[in-house]
Amino acid sequence: MNRPVAPDWFARASLAELCSKRGDVTSPCANCGAREFNVCQPLDPDRQTALYALATRLTWKRRERLFGSGDRARHVFNITEGTIALSRSLGDGRRHIFGFLLPGDFVGFESSGSHSCDAEALTDVRACRFDRPAFDAFMRANGDVALRLASLASNELAQSNDHEVLLSRKTAVERIATFLLDLKRRAGERHLRTKPLALPMTRAQIADYCGLTIETVSRVFGRLKSSGAIELEGTAAVRLLDEDRLRALSETDTGEETPDR
Amino acid sequence: MNRPVAPDWFARASLAELCSKRGDVTSPCANCGAREFNVCQPLDPDRQTALYALATRLTWKRRERLFGSGDRARHVFNITEGTIALSRSLGDGRRHIFGFLLPGDFVGFESSGSHSCDAEALTDVRACRFDRPAFDAFMRANGDVALRLASLASNELAQSNDHEVLLSRKTAVERIATFLLDLKRRAGERHLRTKPLALPMTRAQIADYCGLTIETVSRVFGRLKSSGAIELEGTAAVRLLDEDRLRALSETDTGEETPDR
DNA sequence: CGGTGGATTGAGGTAGATCAACATGCGTGG
DNA sequence: CCACGCATGTTGATCTACCTCAATCCACCG
Numbered sequence: 001m002n003r004p005v006a007p008d009w010f011a012r013a014s015l016a017e018l019c020s021k022r023g024d025v026t027s028p029c030a031n032c033g034a035r036e037f038n039v040c041q042p043l044d045p046d047r048q049t050a051l052y053a054l055a056t057r058l059t060w061k062r063r064e065r066l067f068g069s070g071d072r073a074r075h076v077f078n079i080t081e082g083t084i085a086l087s088r089s090l091g092d093g094r095r096h097i098f099g100f101l102l103p104g105d106f107v108g109f110e111s112s113g114s115h116s117c118d119a120e121a122l123t124d125v126r127a128c129r130f131d132r133p134a135f136d137a138f139m140r141a142n143g144d145v146a147l148r149l150a151s152l153a154s155n156e157l158a159q160s161n162d163h164e165v166l167l168s169r170k171t172a173v174e175r176i177a178t179f180l181l182d183l184k185r186r187a188g189e190r191h192l193r194t195k196p197l198a199l200p201m202t203r204a205q206i207a208d209y210c211g212l213t214i215e216t217v218s219r220v221f222g223r224l225k226s227s228g229a230i231e232l233e234g235t236a237a238v239r240l241l242d243e244d245r246l247r248a249l250s251e252t253d254t255g256e257e258t259p260d261r
Numbered sequence: 262m263n264r265p266v267a268p269d270w271f272a273r274a275s276l277a278e279l280c281s282k283r284g285d286v287t288s289p290c291a292n293c294g295a296r297e298f299n300v301c302q303p304l305d306p307d308r309q310t311a312l313y314a315l316a317t318r319l320t321w322k323r324r325e326r327l328f329g330s331g332d333r334a335r336h337v338f339n340i341t342e343g344t345i346a347l348s349r350s351l352g353d354g355r356r357h358i359f360g361f362l363l364p365g366d367f368v369g370f371e372s373s374g375s376h377s378c379d380a381e382a383l384t385d386v387r388a389c390r391f392d393r394p395a396f397d398a399f400m401r402a403n404g405d406v407a408l409r410l411a412s413l414a415s416n417e418l419a420q421s422n423d424h425e426v427l428l429s430r431k432t433a434v435e436r437i438a439t440f441l442l443d444l445k446r447r448a449g450e451r452h453l454r455t456k457p458l459a460l461p462m463t464r465a466q467i468a469d470y471c472g473l474t475i476e477t478v479s480r481v482f483g484r485l486k487s488s489g490a491i492e493l494e495g496t497a498a499v500r501l502l503d504e505d506r507l508r509a510l511s512e513t514d515t516g517e518e519t520p521d522r
Numbered sequence: 523c524g525g526t527g528g529a530t531t532g533a534g535g536t537a538g539a540t541c542a543a544c545a546t547g548c549g550t551g552g
Numbered sequence: 553c554c555a556c557g558c559a560t561g562t563t564g565a566t567c568t569a570c571c572t573c574a575a576t577c578c579a580c581c582g
Contacts, residue, residue, distance in 0.1 A: 088426055090512055096429040098422055111412035116419055136408065143404035147397060150411035151372035157414060158377055160421040161359055165349055167428035168357040168472035172570070203529060211429035213571060218530055235529065235579085251351055433538070464561060474539060479562055496547085496561065 047145070051138060055128040066107070066119040066127070073110045075129045079103050082125030083200040086117045087208065097209040099159065100183070100201060104190050106152060122200045167211045170251060175210040176220045177250035180230065184240060196237040203235075224249075308406075312399060316389040327368070327380040327388070334371045336390050340364050343386030344461040347378045348469065358470040360420065361444070361462060365451050367413060383461045428472045431512060436471040437481045438511040441491065445501060457498040464496075485510075 055078070060066060066077060069088060084101040098117060101107055107119055139146040162182075166175050184197050199206075207217045221238075224230045229246055231239040240246060318341070321327060327338060330349060345362040359378060362368055368380055400407040423443075427436050445458050460467075468478045482499075485491045490507055492500040501507060 088422070090426070090430060094430040096426045098425060109411070109415055110419065111415040112419065116422065139408045139411070140404045143401045143407045146404045146407035146411060147400045150370070150400070150407060150414050153411050153414035153418060154370055154372040157418050157421060158371065158373065160418060160425065161349070161377065164359060164421065164424055164428060165351070165357045167425060168469075169351060169355040202527095208429075214529080215531085215572085216570060219570095222530075251353075463559095475561075476540080476563085477538060480538095483562075 047142060051145075054130050054134045054138060056130075058127055058129050060121040060125045060127070062121055062123055062125075064121050064125075066121065066125075067115050068118045069115055071115045073108055073113055073115050074132055076109050076132060076135050077107045077119075078128045078130070079105050079107070080126040080128060082121060082123040082127075084125060085120050085122055085201060085205055087120065088117045095208045096211070097205055099163065100205075100209070102186055102190050109149070109153065122205070172210075172212055172216050172220050173223070173249055174251045175212065176206075176217065176224065177229075177246045179206065179210055180238065180240060181243065181246055181250055184243075194237075196231075196233040196239045199236050199238055308403060312406075315391050315395045315399060317391075319388055319390050321382040321386045321388070323382055323384055323386075325382050325386075327382065327386075328376050329379045330376055332376045334369055334374055334376050335393055337370050337393060337396050338368045338380075339389045339391070340366050340368070341387040341389060343382060343384040343388075345386060346381050346383055346462060346466055348381065349378045356469045357472070358466055360424065361466075361470070363447055363451050370410070370414065383466070433471075433473055433477050433481050434484070434510055435512045436473065437467075437478065437485065438490075438507045440467065440471055441499065441501060442504065442507055442511055445504075455498075457492075457494040457500045460497050460499055 057080070060082075066084065067073075067075075079101050081103055084105075084107065086098040086101065086107070087095055088098070089095045100122070101119075108115065110116060139149060162178075166178050170178065180197070183199075187194070187197065201209075203214045203217050207214045210217065212220075221230070221232065224246075225232055227245075229240075229242045229249070231241055233239060316339070321343075327345065328334075328336075340362050342364055345366075345368065347359040347362065347368065348356055349359070350356045361383070362380075369376065371377060400410060423439075427439055431439065441458070444460075448455070448458065462470075464475045464478050468475045471478065473481075482491070482493065485507075486493055488506075490501075490503045490510070492502055494500060
């Protein structure tokens, strides 16, 4: 098992920077150590405490699964530290990766009773776990938080839509360029701004995310590198040297205005 | 403009069958004529009335846009009658279609302030429109309904995930088989069980949904037809003669159990 | 230092795209 | 009510981006 452990600076950034999100440090949850939950960022202290009380802190080692496709969805998770891949496999070896979850992301809020994908830890992972019934009850009693949760779900949908466009209509180069910029943006939003961008996933996982093969991913990386757009730092990190070029290569979409009725 | 109007039996089925959903006819909304809103199916009469009061009934002609990418998202829509395509276009002509909305579906619940896709009526459409501020206020005041809305959003996400798998890893035949079965299932859930399955979308739209070209769609239809799996009824309707074969061809995914922690 | 799990690189094959010609059917206007 | 015309759909011939298969490389680890 040889996937290089993400270099120190990655793990460090992960927790340290998350905690100083927006510059203001909130008091950490006694149960799970998290500083903030996305659903309740602007929540008053009392209800924040109540929500914290529902969480348990857990850890997983790299390669372990948080849950698998078909499992009963008994819990909702909020990632505190590390990276997770959500994937689904077809009968023959084909696999698709829906996305890579970073600290702050929620997982497992399925409306059906069971999970429809596998969640695998790409690095050692810390997460807060909520029991579904208690979590749901809290949401029912707190419409504003539930609405925020709906909005989070809708965010995820927006991401998934972008991913659909990538898979449906983009070329290999566009896919990789999009993937890199996207990863950098999402890491940045969580204040995981490491000097070279960490790639805690293998080429195979990038391929399954982009709907390509390992070989094509590798070749595209090679081309981007020799064109000077990126620089590979070993195999698990990359420097985006020319983001404007990458943006041009990623062929981001347009949108003209139409009067809304 | 030549897309054949969906045959009579389609439109009839659309409204009539929707109203008799689950056998029990609820009293229609005075404003918008809808019998039920998905968000509030098990809602007590008072709040149901309150929600109804927020809605306006509107209609669109085929080919009109409900909204376009980039427009401010001022409204949430609930389709009452007809079919809508949600799409996004890249700078050059490339386009992707996220999905086809049927009666009962919600659109426009974006968490960002603006729409990220175009919504085009494929048939004449009736929909209920809610103003965002009033809709949000209602949700904030009714946590149970908001939670249900979150669950709807999560349903949409599940659909989008299936779509990602299709686009990422399925062959042309698998894509079309999946598309057909899926459309039939979704129409069935809404009690739009027409004898031949209505295809209110063009080949180009099917292609953009499946990440293929018009020609490939046409060829695959041809192959499925001559293999006896389907029968085309003109160009805007199809009979699924051998659903088991289609299911086998659609290569639906597996899932083994893993003990959830 | 050998072994193992990635990653890269090369050569050749193929599913589906592209380009092009033709068919079909609906709607319009005479 | 019919015929023309355009939008849509089908079918065929070729092309190509990406896949497949295979060899080699590389870094880490015991």
